[in-house]
Amino acid sequence: MIRMRRELRRFVLGLWVLALGPTAALALDADTPLNSWLLRVHNASKQRTYTGTFVVSSGGNFASAKIWHVCDGAQQVERVEPLTGVPRATYRRNDRVVTLYPASKVAVIETRESLGLFPGLLKSTDANIAENYQFKDLGAERMAGFDADGIGLTPKDAWRYGYRVWSEKRTGLVIQLQTLDATGRVIEQSAFSELQLDAPVKMAQLVQQMENTKGYSVSRPTLRAVTPQSMGWRLMVPVAGFRQVGCFSRPITNTEGQPASSAAMMQWIFTDGLATLSLFVENFDLQSHQREGAIDTGGATHIVTRRLADWWVTAVGEVPAPTLRAFVAALERNK
Numbered sequence: 001m002i003r004m005r006r007e008l009r010r011f012v013l014g015l016w017v018l019a020l021g022p023t024a025a026l027a028l029d030a031d032t033p034l035n036s037w038l039l040r041v042h043n044a045s046k047q048r049t050y051t052g053t054f055v056v057s058s059g060g061n062f063a064s065a066k067i068w069h070v071c072d073g074a075q076q077v078e079r080v081e082p083l084t085g086v087p088r089a090t091y092r093r094n095d096r097v098v099t100l101y102p103a104s105k106v107a108v109i110e111t112r113e114s115l116g117l118f119p120g121l122l123k124s125t126d127a128n129i130a131e132n133y134q135f136k137d138l139g140a141e142r143m144a145g146f147d148a149d150g151i152g153l154t155p156k157d158a159w160r161y162g163y164r165v166w167s168e169k170r171t172g173l174v175i176q177l178q179t180l181d182a183t184g185r186v187i188e189q190s191a192f193s194e195l196q197l198d199a200p201v202k203m204a205q206l207v208q209q210m211e212n213t214k215g216y217s218v219s220r221p222t223l224r225a226v227t228p229q230s231m232g233w234r235l236m237v238p239v240a241g242f243r244q245v246g247c248f249s250r251p252i253t254n255t256e257g258q259p260a261s262s263a264a265m266m267q268w269i270f271t272d273g274l275a276t277l278s279l280f281v282e283n284f285d286l287q288s289h290q291r292e293g294a295i296d297t298g299g300a301t302h303i304v305t306r307r308l309a310d311w312w313v314t315a316v317g318e319v320p321a322p323t324l325r326a327f328v329a330a331l332e333r334n335k
Helices: 002-013 033-047 203-211 321-330
Strands: 050-058 061-072 075-082 089-093 096-101 106-111 133-143 146-155 162-168 174-180 186-197 217-219 233-235 243-253 259-271 276-283 293-296 302-308 311-317 331-333
Touching: 033 133, 033 146, 033 162, 033 174, 061 203, 075 203, 089 203, 133 162, 146 174, 276 321, 293 321, 302 321, 311 321, 321 331
Parallel strands: 106 217
Antiparallel strands: 050 061, 050 186, 061 075, 075 089, 089 096, 096 106, 133 146, 146 162, 162 174, 174 186, 233 331, 243 259, 259 276, 276 311, 293 302, 302 311
């Protein structure tokens, strides 16, 4: 339960970064209004230098994080410091990620590949968003002190949520995102409460902070790319519109990234280009795995758990609960 709540917090804050293999160039062309807009916001999330405070409201709960982001050609460095929860600062330099926990003096160093840095919108390099969503121009609005262009993305089926997204008119940086349920109700909202574009942030200063682990106990969790088949799993029935974007064997860790068990778990990641979900599979443990079924967080992220013989499956994602149930029900041991 503790681990599930940790993963949930990462989803809600928008800090959960997909662990993908090396990414290709974005496989979209600008021949439609939707693709043109997606290309613009995708590039803006990587190429701008800015600082800001990002706030997420979900299910009556609020979380916020301070962000520093610097881009110098192909080099990107960012610092994300949540203002709620366990004190920590997460630094990223391209695919190198360092999380510092000042209270416990623990530094967790990982390698992660992803499409863009926080708060990126696209989750896949080659997904055709128009297959699953309808595009609508929402016009211009004023947000966080900036002129912004808004679009609506309405799902074509019940497997995913809808979105309303506003991007800064000059740069294309996403400054507000709303997630909508099937009735059009806003169930989660993320937005910059303050934002400074082209901020005087020095890359060298952030890199120095990132590399300064003196006095910290350094943990280097091993993330190993695998295939579901090699781990003994398959999906009997695919869920429409979602495709696999990664599968990894990863250590079971505590809330500060330190190993909590000698065993490992499988994480199988899926996306439709916007929404993401993960299937975590680990050995069943009677003491820690006691609650099967769906956990309603009141927001966009859901959790579904199931015991499967000697295994425990946890599905987590910003999708409707029936979507997670469909994935869990389709999961089958193939050896």
